[in-house]
Amino acid sequence: MRIAALIPAYREEKSVAGVVRETRKYLSDVLVIDDGSDDGTGAEAVRAGARILKNPVNVGKGASLIAGLDRLFGEGFEAVVCLDADGQHLPAEIPRFLAAAETADLIIGNRMLDTRGMPWIRLWTNRVTSWLISGLAGKTVPDVQCGFRLLRREAWRQAAIKGRRYDFEAEMVVVMGRKGLGIGQVPVSTIYGGESSSIRPLPDTLRFFRLIWRLWRNKGG
16 A cells, blocks of 8 residues: 655744654655745755645645645555644654554544643543544544544545634544544554644634534534
8 A cells, every 4th residue: 555644734844854754764755735834844844855735825734634635645645644743743653553554444543542641621622522523423533633644545535524724634534434434543642742732722613613513514414
């Protein structure tokens, strides 16, 4: 199975190179989506050995992932491992996804087996959102907010996802669950350091609840 890595990045010049270098130990083809960064994110990624697709302006994580997935699947890759550029995901855990690649259409990292390093507010919101999204998807997914995941090409071709920012990953779970596609999990580490989050609490929370309302109204979709 041909598998590539996809890393969305926005203003991550301090961490993206290290993530790319570690990722290339397991996957030789790494595509970084520079989402309109005004720093050296793109240049650092290239120096570390990644290919770059740059958005002229910031369009959001979901839109960046869509562009990257369309590019890589269009190039003939059969699966893509997505991970963040800020160092919260350990590339050394990529082999767990590769080992599970044949078992499901979407493999999601599960940080909930050991939450000691997770700030309590993130733990609480993750448990609530995972419960809500699992109910809408009809499948239990313990960590719907984890962006560390593997997606297979045929599953992506069946998806029609409207979210363009941080609602994208949650909507993916519901859409694929409702289509009867296989969703699996692998354990991953909980890592939170001094990085600043790109999540905007108020607008992204409102966006999430709009997503819940839209998906609940469209139960047959």
